[in-house]
Amino acid sequence: MSYTQKSRLLEVAITFVVLFNYLQAVLSMTPEAQMDPSLASGLLIKLVIQTVVMLVVMHSILAAFNSKYANRAKDEREQAIALKAKSVSLFILQLGVVNAVFALLVNTVYPIPMSPVHQLVIAALLSEIIGGAVEVWLLQRG
Amino acid sequence: MAKLAISNSIRTLRFQHDEMTQQQLADAVGVTRQTIAAIEAARYSPSLEVAFKIAVVFNQPLEKIFQYKQ
Numbered sequence: 001m002s003y004t005q006k007s008r009l010l011e012v013a014i015t016f017v018v019l020f021n022y023l024q025a026v027l028s029m030t031p032e033a034q035m036d037p038s039l040a041s042g043l044l045i046k047l048v049i050q051t052v053v054m055l056v057v058m059h060s061i062l063a064a065f066n067s068k069y070a071n072r073a074k075d076e077r078e079q080a081i082a083l084k085a086k087s088v089s090l091f092i093l094q095l096g097v098v099n100a101v102f103a104l105l106v107n108t109v110y111p112i113p114m115s116p117v118h119q120l121v122i123a124a125l126l127s128e129i130i131g132g133a134v135e136v137w138l139l140q141r142g
Numbered sequence: 143m144a145k146l147a148i149s150n151s152i153r154t155l156r157f158q159h160d161e162m163t164q165q166q167l168a169d170a171v172g173v174t175r176q177t178i179a180a181i182e183a184a185r186y187s188p189s190l191e192v193a194f195k196i197a198v199v200f201n202q203p204l205e206k207i208f209q210y211k212q
Contacts, residue, residue: 002174075173
């Protein structure tokens, strides 16, 4: 497994943990609390801090064990694969944005019982996870 | 994954060059070992730059290393 693969796999795992924690926090809220902007922004700040800290710590550990490859840039094949994965990721994000905008327009939370802001954040995290998984799979396939 | 129309003789050339490993070739060319493995298995077509670098490592003309099958 190449360093890029390990690194992306780690990012996917961290994003998955962050998404799980976020979903747990949002689903435990009442519908009124979900619409509260101060609670939503507090949750977002927590999400950002949690992600940054976990990424820095895990990347430092990974780089310490793979010092030879840690500072090397992606090669042309890895860049091409990253581009493919990014297009998948952006498609998922687009779906999430359209869904959130639709929920805002019709002023209802159908089909997911969650405020549009949270739907948007979850779509962003999901797009990152799916994009990362596609990249790891393409790197593994060769 | 379907093989590409471009085949190559990198594997043979590596063995003719003191059984050079994929990692040694990758380091000489400046790509990952996985990329060399993908090129060898005809699952990935390298850029012209990488193809020329491989040709320089083996000191062979490009057409001796890469062949196009129609």
